[in-house]
Amino acid sequence: MTGVGVLGHGALGHAIAQALGSGQVPGARLVGIAGRRLSDDLECLARACDCAALDAPSALPALGARLIVEAAGASAVREHALPLLEAGCDVILMSTGALGDAALLARLKDAATAHGRKIYLPSGAIAGLDGIRAAMEAGVETVRITTRKHPRALAGSPYLDEHPLDLAGLAEARVIFEGSARDAIAGFPSNVNVSLTLATLVGSPDRVQVRIIADPHAEMTQHRIEVTAASGTMAIDVANQPSPLNPRSSWLAALSAIAMVRQLVAPIWIG
Ligand SMILES: NC(=O)C1=CN([C@@H]2O[C@H](COP(=O)(O)OP(=O)(O)OC[C@H]3O[C@@H](n4cnc5c(N)ncnc54)[C@H](OP(=O)(O)O)[C@@H]3O)[C@@H](O)[C@H]2O)C=CC1
Ligand SMILES: O=C([O-])CC(=O)C(=O)O
Structure with missing residues (x-):
């Protein structure tokens, strides 16, 4: 035990x-x-x-x-x-x-x-790390993750202090951040741990590109991971129920x- x-x-x-x-x-x-x-x-x-x-x-x-x-x-x-x-x-x-x-x-x-x-x-809230780990044996070229969450899951993030945005008033989906996993986790520390899990796997937070979309119509939290590698390409889509206790975190x-x-x-x- x-x-x-x-x-x-x-x-x-x-x-x-x-x-x-x-x-x-x-x-x-x-x-x-x-x-x-x-x-x-x-x-x-x-x-x-x-x-x-x-x-x-x-x-x-x-x-x-x-x-x-x-x-x-x-x-x-x-x-x-x-x-x-x-x-x-x-x-x-x-x-x-x-x-x-x-x-x-x-x-x-x-x-x-x-x-x-x-x-x-x-x-965590994503999938496919096993495949990316295997692809790394021959070399991974690019890794990108696009995270789509309801604005209520993104509210209060430090990035929005410097880039003010009326999240509550968003009528349509909007890209609110694009950059490295290093910058993404600094700006959205409770929303993109998944990008740092990917970055730790591939060796650097500068090797993972992150895009965050605030979507007032998103009932599920979605993560799309796209990888190009010597062995081929991967696209992994995950749509998660948010945790009932914390909308930022996927069940x-x-x-x-x-x-x-x-x-x-x-x-x-x-x-
Ligand atoms: N890897 C992944 O895929 C994912 C990672 N996460 C991350 O997992 C973590 C937990 O998420 P979630 O449960 O939703 O977060 P919550 O905010 O719901 O809960 C965090 C808990 O940790 C406690 N806590 C905070 N700081 C400390 C500390 N220094 N020592 C001991 N306890 C502490 C809080 O206590 P108190 O009530 O006192 O503040 C609270 O009980 C977060 O960091 C989140 O960003 C979330 C989703 C996906
Ligand atoms: O739970 C999720 O969907 C992702 C998340 O918050 C994180 O990676 O920090």
């Missing part, structure tokens, strides 16, 4: 903790959920999941966690991923935007190597973390 801890109890953390706490993944045992502070919401979730509620993840290893699922934000990755690796835990990271910081990524990889641990990046992202835990504890690896 692998002890698992969850960091974050928002939209993704809730769904991941509930799945693990209810025994949906045989072989994985949820030992605790950590937030920034204890709250009624966190304690209620932990009670429902029959595990500990914590105000920091540092106590998770002592509770028996060997695998931590981070679903808390880039600041949590910066603060907690390194000490958790050093404490002997493998980490699944959802807030992959943090990895746009090359120095942080290098420190995390060094710590994982030194302590014999692994850092896992789930496919599929939480499911990808649960599926990754299942894959890690299973005796067979597919894909």
